[in-house]
Amino acid sequence: MATYHFNIVDRHGVVPDEEGTDHRFFLDALKEAKESARDLAKHILENETVLMEQCVEVTNDAGQVLATLPVVEVLRHPHFPKFRKQC
Numbered sequence: 699m700a701t702y703h704f705n706i707v708d709r710h711g712v713v714p715d716e717e718g719t720d721h722r723f724f725l726d727a728l729k730e731a732k733e734s735a736r737d738l739a740k741h742i743l744e745n746e747t748v749l750m751e752q753c754v755e756v757t758n759d760a761g762q763v764l765a766t767l768p769v770v771e772v773l774r775h776p777h778f779p780k781f782r783k784q785c
Contacts (some may be wrong), residue, residue, distance in 0.1 A: 704734050
């Protein structure tokens, strides 16, 4: 198993996921990132906050960025959002 961290990134900086979550497969980590982005989008819309380039950044224990998912991507493509290399 590997530990993955799901950081929230926006133009103001990074809110790090200090604890991380263990997943056997990287695809499971991507599913969690997608759920995190959906939750963040819901929070933004409910609080009438401006949707500014927020994204979920998936890193390993060494801090290496493995994938990113812009929040707006889960709104545009809710079933199959496209992950990127950077926010």
